[in-house]
Amino acid sequence: MKNTAIATFALFALLLWGCSKNSNSISNNPYYGEESGPFTYKVENVRDTALEQSGDVVMVIQVKKLSGAAQDVQMTATDLPEGMAVTYDPAVAKPPFNAIVRVKTDRVKAGSYIINLKSYNKETDSIAYPMTLTVKPYSKTSTSLVGSYNTTGACTPQTGSFEHNSKIEAVAGSTDKVNIFGLWTSSWNIVIQATITDVEKGTLVIPSQDLGGGLTYEGTGTFDRNTIHLNYTVSGQVVNETCTSTMTRE
Secondary structure (H helix, E strand, O other): OHHHHHHHHHHHHHHHHHHHHHHHHHHHOHHHHHHOOOOEEEEEOOOOEEEEOOEEEEEEEEEEEEEOOOOOEEEEEEOOOOOEEEEEEOOEEOOOEEEEEEEEEOOOOOEEEEEEEEEEEOOEEEEEEEEEEEEEOOOOHHHHOOEEEEEEEEEEOOOEEEEEEEEEEEOOOOOOEEEEEOOOOOOOOOEEEEEEEEOOOOEEEEEEEEOOOOOEEEEEEEEOOOEEEEEEEEEOOOOEEEEEEEEEEO
16 A cells, blocks of 8 residues: 555656646747747848949848748848849748848949848838948949940031941950940941040040041040930041030940
């Protein structure tokens, strides 16, 4: 009888100890704790960076879950200057996840900008993560004009008005010289070289040049992000014209 009572007491004590252990295991389980309560998260590794007026830079940010059941977090960007774009891969996902952030500039004015990377969730307000982005001047100013254009203009007293496609390419081995194809005529066989004199003020010069066939070009111009205005002369044995052209980036 005595042995039976002792055995019963021992079994009862063991059951109490087991229940207590299981209860503590559940309450102290970090996974259980993270899943309880409202969904919260944080974004890390947003940092200041720099790039040229036309270029791109990549960084990796981390989106970490702090509590609650994971929900979609969407990434956006605001307060971008003209010519700047920010993309994410992925742009929407459930944390934890890493996102590749690519900042791209396309002829952005040099300077320092504060932009905001933003995260958004349906149950929380958007959160802004400011970063300073320094846009450095072109290492090759010719880059600012490279591209395809629609060109309109007029020459007097002979040619009259015209419209055709043109293109600009950087001169190999030079930082400030470009070749203009199809300026005066639609033929890209006639290539006119120009030199950028001040990229910030947007000025260029077409130095006097003999392009063969007895034709000489000379002129000046101004430009901004999308448009080039040129004043030039075309002279030769049978040609003597004063021209204006507007090249609009396509």
